[in-house]
Amino acid sequence: MRAVIVAAAVAFIISLFGTPVAIRVFTALKAGQPIRAVGPATHQGKKGTPTMGGVAFIVATVLAYVAGHVALTTLPPGQIAQVQPTMTALVLLGLFVFCGAVGFLDDFLKVRKRHSGGLSAKGKLLGQLLVGGGLGVAALYVPSTNGQTVASEHISFIRDISFLDVGKVGSVIVFVFVIMSMSNGVNLTDGLDGLATGASILVLGAYALIGFWQYRHWCGDLAYTGRYCYEARDPLEVALIAAAAAGACVGFLWWNTSPARIFMGDTGALGLGGLIGGLAIATRTTLLSIIIGGLFVIITMSVVIQIISFKTTGKRVFRMSPLQHHFELAGWSEVNIVVRFWIVAGICVAIGLGLFYSDFLRVMG
DSSP, rough: HHHHHHHHHHHHHHOOOOOHHHHHHHHHHHOBBOOOTOOOOOGGGGGGGOOOOOOHHHHHHHHHHHHHHEEETTOOTTTOOOOOOOHHHHHHHHHHHHHHHHHHHHHHHHHHHTTTOOHHHHHHHHHHHHHHHHHHHHHHHOOOTOOOOOSSSSEESSSSSEEEEEEHHHHHHHHHHHHHHHHHHHHHOOOOOTHHHHHHHHHHHHHHHHHHHHHHHHTTTTTOOSSOOBSSSSSHHHHHHHHHHHHHHHHHHHHHHHSSSSOOOHHHHHHHHHHHHHHHTTTOOOHHHHHHHHHHHHHHHHHHHHHHHHHHHSOSSSSSHHHHHHHTTTOOOHHHHHHHOOOOHHHHHHHHHHHHHHHHHHHOO
């Protein structure tokens, strides 16, 4: 627990005091966010706000991970912990950094062109595919010393579903799909000051709890004598990274809340989505992540519904998609939308954690 708390605290402090530095740097570089002309009229006042802020909390998370590992060297005798970086950490932080890099390229092109159209949709998807595919292979084909891999060959809900064995190749495909879906889901949620940041904090906090709970009931801990244990690899690493990312986002939210001094941009949104997808796979909660990240799913589905409806009937279901813009055009204030969507995100997280814990009680009962 000490390492998890240290990582979260260090990430928060670095992000809280590092984000103003990023604001000054990106302002000096004239890296202002271009605003779509077709968006809500109220967004035009945000033109020029520095973007690419995701760099701040990605860097903070990586540095906090190192700090957390320093704390691991002081664990009491008998507690199991992997002091050296693990494949789990390399995959999770790799998703955070490299999905963020795809987003950074998109943000860079937007700033350079002074236009909201950055990297093409195909180019962005190709970048996500390459990152997901490369790290998916590592997650499925590089085992640890005990033979476990970061990802499983089974589809998982609260743990692996034994009869849904899709093999290594199928699992890599699932890995890529989850990463692409979650990263684009967070990206679509971004758009109002603090919305994606606050929702991500709740989801990351949930995965910090899940990771730590799995660590306390871990099959890899020979001292654990409970009736049920979790097969997930390196759960303490999962908890540490999730807590660090959550702490970094809290520090960033201080500057990103309305009125935002900086936007996370696609750099932060794609990075966060990639990390959350990786956390779901590493904890064997792939299908449960649909509930835990329910807000991202709802907002993504609003876009899908809007596109299908318009292409098939020529009519729009929503005034504008993603869903948050529908409520803007309906007259809701930005702050009201953000807070109420955070409440929805919190409810989804609570339901997901409730299902996770109730499954443990069922098995232990």
